[in-house]
Amino acid sequence: xxxxxxxxxxxxxxxxxRNNEKLLKNIIFEKNTKFIPFYKGKNLFREINQHIKPVIFxxxxxxxFFPNGIRNTIFLGVANTLNYIGVDLSSPxxxxxxxxxENNIIINDLRKYGPILDDIEASFLALSNGMFYWHSTxxxxxxxxxxxxxxxxxxxxxxxxxxCGKSHFPRTDPAIITLxxxxxxVLLGRSPRFPDSMYSTLAGFVEPGESLxxxxxxxxxxxxxxxxxxxxxxxxxxxxxxxSLMLGFFAEAQNEQMTIDYNEIxxxxxxxxxxxxxxxxxxxxxxxxxxxxxxxxxxxxxxxINSFN
Ligand SMILES: [Zn+2]
Numbered sequence: 001x002x003x004x005x006x007x008x009x010x011x012x013x014x015x016x017x018r019n020n021e022k023l024l025k026n027i028i029f030e031k032n033t034k035f036i037p038f039y040k041g042k043n044l045f046r047e048i049n050q051h052i053k054p055v056i057f058x059x060x061x062x063x064x065f066f067p068n069g070i071r072n073t074i075f076l077g078v079a080n081t082l083n084y085i086g087v088d089l090s091s092p093x094x095x096x097x098x099x100x101x102e103n104n105i106i107i108n109d110l111r112k113y114g115p116i117l118d119d120i121e122a123s124f125l126a127l128s129n130g131m132f133y134w135h136s137t138x139x140x141x142x143x144x145x146x147x148x149x150x151x152x153x154x155x156x157x158x159x160x161x162x163x164c165g166k167s168h169f170p171r172t173d174p175a176i177i178t179l180x181x182x183x184x185x186v187l188l189g190r191s192p193r194f195p196d197s198m199y200s201t202l203a204g205f206v207e208p209g210e211s212l213x214x215x216x217x218x219x220x221x222x223x224x225x226x227x228x229x230x231x232x233x234x235x236x237x238x239x240x241x242x243x244s245l246m247l248g249f250f251a252e253a254q255n256e257q258m259t260i261d262y263n264e265i266x267x268x269x270x271x272x273x274x275x276x277x278x279x280x281x282x283x284x285x286x287x288x289x290x291x292x293x294x295x296x297x298x299x300x301x302x303x304x305i306n307s308f309n
Contacts, residue, residue, distance in 0.1 A: 003119075004235060004236065004237045004238065004296065004299075005114065005115070005119075005122065005237065005294040005295075006114065006122055006123050006126035006127075006237075006238050006239075006240070006294070007123055007126075007237075007238050008079070008119045008120045008122075008123035010079050010080065010119070010120050011076075011077050011078075011079045011120060011123055011124065011127075012077055012078045012079070013076070013077040013127075014075075014077050014078050015155075017075060017153065018075060018152040018153040018155055019152060024075050024153055027075065027083045027085065028059075028070070028073070028085065029059065030059065030083060031058075031059060032081060032082050032083060033058075033059055033082070033083040033084075033085060034056050034057070034058060034082050034083065034084050034085070035056065035057040035058070035059075035061075035062045035070075035084075035085050035086075035087045036054070036056055036076065036084060036085070036086050036087065036124055036125060036128050037055060037056075037057065037087055037088075037089045038086055038087065038088045038089065038090070038128055038129065038132045039088075039089050039090055039100075039107060040090045040107070041090075041133075041136075042107050042108055042109055043055075043107075043108065043109070043110050043125055043129065044100070044105050044106070044107060045105070045106040045108060045113055046103065046104065046105055046106060047104075047106070051116075052106070052113050052116060052117070053117075053121075054113075054117060054121050054125055055105060056121070057087075062087065065089075065093060065095055065096045065099070066089075066093070066096075070087055072087060072088035072091075072132075072135075073085050073086065073087050073088075073154065074086040074087075074128060074131045074132070074135075074150075074153060074154030074155075075153030075154060075155075076124050076127050076128055076131075077124070077127075079120045079124070080120070084124050086124075086127070086128030086131060086132065086154070088132055088135075109241075110122070110125050110126060110129055110241070111241055111292075111294075114126075114294050115292065115293050115294040126238065126240050127240070129240055129241070129242070130170070130172070130238075130240025130242065130243060131154060131155075131170060133240070133242040133243060134157075134170045134171065134243065135150065135154070135157065138157045138168050141159035141160075141161065141164060141166055141168070142168070143159065143164055143166050144159060144161050144163075144164040144166075146159050146160050146161035146164060147159075147160045148160065148168060151167075155169070155170060156168065156169060171243060172238070172240070172243055172244065172245045173205055173206075173243050173244050173245065174205070174206040174212070174244075174245050174247060175203055175204060175205045175206065175239075175244050175245065175246050175247065176203065176204060176206060176212055176215045176216045176219060176246075176247050176249060177201050177202070177203035177246045177247065177248050177249070177296055177297055177300070178201055178202055178203070178216050178219075178220065178228075178231075178248070178249040178250070178251050178300075179201045179234075179248075179249075179250050179251075179297075179300040179301060179304055180201075180202065180220060180224075180226065180228060180251050180252070180253050181250065181251075181252055181253065181304065182252065182253040182255070182256045182270065183256075184272060184273065185256070185270040185271060185272050186270070186271055186276070186301070186304055187202070187224065187226070187253065187258070187268060187269070187270055187271075188200055188201060188268065188269065188271055188301075189202060189223065189224065189260075189265040189266075189267060189268030189269075190265065190266050190267050190268070191264075191265050191266060192266045195289070196289075197284070197286065197287065197288050197289050198288070198289040198290070198291060199267075199268075199269070199271070199284075199288045199289070199290070200290075200291040200295075200297045201291075201297045201300050201301065202219060202220055202223055202224070202265075203219070203246070203297070204218075204219030204222075204223075205244075206247075212233075212247055212249070213231050216228065216231060216249055216251060217231075220251070222261060222264060223260070223261055223264045223265050223268070224258045224259065224260055224261070224265070224268050225257075225258060225259030225260070225261070226253045226254070226255070226257075226258060227253070227254045227255075228251040228252060228253055228254065229251070229252050229254055230250075230251060230252045231249055231250075231251045232249060232250045232251070233247070233248075233249055234248040234249055234250055234296075234299075234300060234303070235248050235296065235299065236248060236296070237295070237296035237299075239295075239296075246295075246296045248296045248297075248299070248300050250300070250304070256270060267284075269281055269283055269284070273305055273308055276290070276301060276305055277305065
C-alpha cells in the first residue's frame, strides 16, 4: 500500500488516553513529552545546518515561556515513546515573541515545507493544524449558541449550556479526486486558484446524500462534460488545509470530447505519457507543471505513468 503524506503509520493517537484526564494532565509535565506550537494559524520552523525543521519544544522550554501553565492544548498521540501535544501559542507573550525574533524563527504554512519534513513530524503538524482550525470554528455551540469547551484531549468540543450539552466532534470534508483516462491519454485541468502553469486531476467535494462514485461522476461531468466508467478506488490523502480528506480514484472516459465549464475550471487537455514526462504540451506555451509531490493528485499521475513501464 502507498503511504500517504501527513498520515504516518508510526503514530499512535491513543484514543484510549483521551478520557483519562489525570493521565493527560500528567503527560503535560513528563520529560518525554514534546510540544508542537501552533502560532496565529501557522507553524514555526527553523533552519538547522541548511535543513528546515519544525520547532518542537520540550517540557522545560514550554514551561519557561509559560510559567503560569499552558492552555489550548490538544493531545495528538505517541510516536517512538514520545508523547506529542499541540499547543496554541498565539496569545500575546512578550518573552515568547522576543524568542521568535532572536532565533530567526520562520512562521509559515506547513504546505510550504511539508514534503521535506520528517514523516512523523509532518503528520503531527498536520493533525495539530486541522484540530486547531476546527477549534477556531467551533468556539460556540451550533445548536444553542453557548460557548463550547474542549474535552477528551481536545477531540470533543462540548457545549457549556447544561440544558444542551451537545458534544461536537472534529469534522473532515470528503472530496473525490480522479485521474480520467481515455486510451493512452489522461485528462488534467487547471483552476484559476492553482499556481502558475500547474495542471492537475479533477476534484470536488462530496455532497450530503451522495456516494463517492456519484460525486465523481457529477464533478467530472460538471467540469468537462465527460461521462465516466470503470471507477476504481486508488488511495486516500488527509489534507487538513484546513479540513479535507481526498479520496483518489482512477476512471475511464466514455469518449474524449470535452465541454469545459469555464466557471469551474480555466483549462483542460488530454496528456500523453510523453507529454507528462517532458512537461510539454502542444496547446500550452512554455510547458506546464504537475502537482506537488505530497499531493494525491501527483501520486495518481505517477502511478498511471508507472503502470506503462
Ligand atoms: Zn449547545
